[in-house]
Amino acid sequence: MNKKAINTILVIFIIIFIISGGLLIKDLLRSKKEIKTNIKLAQIVNISKKEIENIKKDNKDKSSIYTESGILYQYDKLWQKNNDMIGWIHIDGTNIDYPILYRENDSKYYLRKGFDKKYAYSGSIFITEKYSEDKNYTVIYGHNMKDGSMFSSLEKYKSKEFVKEHPIIQFDTITQEREYEIIGAFYSKINEEESTFKYYNYNDLSNINVFNEFISNVKNNSIYDTGVEAIYGDKIIALSTCSYHIKNGRFAVIAKEKRK
Numbered sequence: 466m467n468k469k470a471i472n473t474i475l476v477i478f479i480i481i482f483i484i485s486g487g488l489l490i491k492d493l494l495r496s497k498k499e500i501k502t503n504i505k506l507a508q509i510v511n512i513s514k515k516e517i518e519n520i521k522k523d524n525k526d527k528s529s530i531y532t533e534s535g536i537l538y539q540y541d542k543l544w545q546k547n548n549d550m551i552g553w554i555h556i557d558g559t560n561i562d563y564p565i566l567y568r569e570n571d572s573k574y575y576l577r578k579g580f581d582k583k584y585a586y587s588g589s590i591f592i593t594e595k596y597s598e599d600k601n602y603t604v605i606y607g608h609n610m611k612d613g614s615m616f617s618s619l620e621k622y623k624s625k626e627f628v629k630e631h632p633i634i635q636f637d638t639i640t641q642e643r644e645y646e647i648i649g650a651f652y653s654k655i656n657e658e659e660s661t662f663k664y665y666n667y668n669d670l671s672n673i674n675v676f677n678e679f680i681s682n683v684k685n686n687s688i689y690d691t692g693v694e695a696i697y698g699d700k701i702i703a704l705s706t707c708s709y710h711i712k713n714g715r716f717a718v719i720a721k722e723k724r725k
Contacts, residue, residue, distance in 0.1 A: 496612040499579065499587045503614065506543060506580055507562045510553060513539040536639050540564075544639055547580055551596055554605065554704075555635040558627065559618035565605060565636075567592040587615050594668050598638045602670045602679075602701045605636070609707040609716075616706035622650040622718050625689040632691065634720050636702055645702055645720035648680070648695055649687030655713040662686050664703050664717055673697050683719045695721040 517530055517538045532541040543564055544550050552565045568574035572593035579585035590607040607616030621627045634645040653662065662682040670676040680695050695701065700722040708714035 496587075496610075496614070499585050500612065500614050502579060502581075502585075503563060506564060509542055510539050513542060531640075537637065537642065540637070540639050543580070547582070549575075550580075550639060551592065551598075552636060552638040554590060554637075556618075556631060557633070558631040559621060560613055561590075561607075561616065561618060563590045563607075563615070565590050565592060567596045569595070587612075590615065598640065600700075601698075602667055602703075604665055604667075604703045604705055606705050609709070616704065619704055619706050619718060620708065620716050622647070623652075623688055623716070628689070628691055632693075633723070634702070634704070634718070636720075643700075644723040645700075646693045646723050647691050647718060647720045648693050648701075649683045649689075649691060650716070650718045651683075651686040651688055652708055652710055653686070653715045653717060654711055655715060664719070665705060665715075670701060687719075693721065699724075 530538050532538055534541060536544050540553060549566045549568050550564045551567045554565055555562045564580055566575045566589045575589040575591035577584060577586060577588050579589055587610050588608050590605060592603060592605055594604065596603065609617045628647050632647055634647065636643055636645055667679055670679055676697050702720050704718045706716055708716040
């Protein structure tokens with residue numbers, strides 16, 4: 466190989482290196498910006514929570530935790546900015562502390578959009594199926610981001626020790642504070658096999674036979690037994706994210722509303 470050919474190859478490698486480096490830097494900046502934006506949303510909620518604690522001390526009337534719009538005080542500021550916000554999810558021991566969004570008639574709207582409705586590669590935590598606060602089963606989706614954001618830390622629940630230490634999921638609607646107890650967690654995949662438990666295809670658990678079938682499948686597929694039992698009438702949620710253990714893989718955590 467002559468010197469000219471070697472120099473040409475070297476230039477090509479340098480160009481590839483520069484382009485790759487530029488794309489990497491661009492992705493890091495994008496990631497940092499999106500994480501920072503979501504942290505600011507959580508800060509707004511946390512500040513409002515402190516404010517409401519002071520309001521509770523001064524006023525024993527339970528209605529004081531609501532604004533004139535009927536929204537829980539801690540979520541009203543964000544809801545006023547985006548009425549697609551239907552609630553908030555928080556899990557201790559993880560980075561999960563986000564608004565939950567639902568766009569009626571456009572199930573994938575927040576797949577790659579942030580709270581401000583602008584493009585965001587990490588998207589939002591969102592619901593695709595028709596939603597109401599009284600719904601008995603809700604699937605909540607979030608991306609498994611390599612930067613640790615969104616639902617990436619959900620896979621901590623593959624450990625039975627982690628679920629023992631963090632058995633509660635806080636899933637508040639915009640009008641009710643709610644806690645959910647974890648029933649099970651399992652790996653799955655999106656496919657057409659009849660034998661596969663398609664937790665993502667369930668939409669209504671009002672039929673007792675369907676409810677029992679669903680809970681039985683959760684128990685049978687779960688990595689471990691949490692000891693938590695669900696009875697007909699309990700509200701159920703599924704947190705779902707991508708998993709890279711297999712093509713079209715998913716990781717899901719199923720929980721029931723904690724009885725007061």
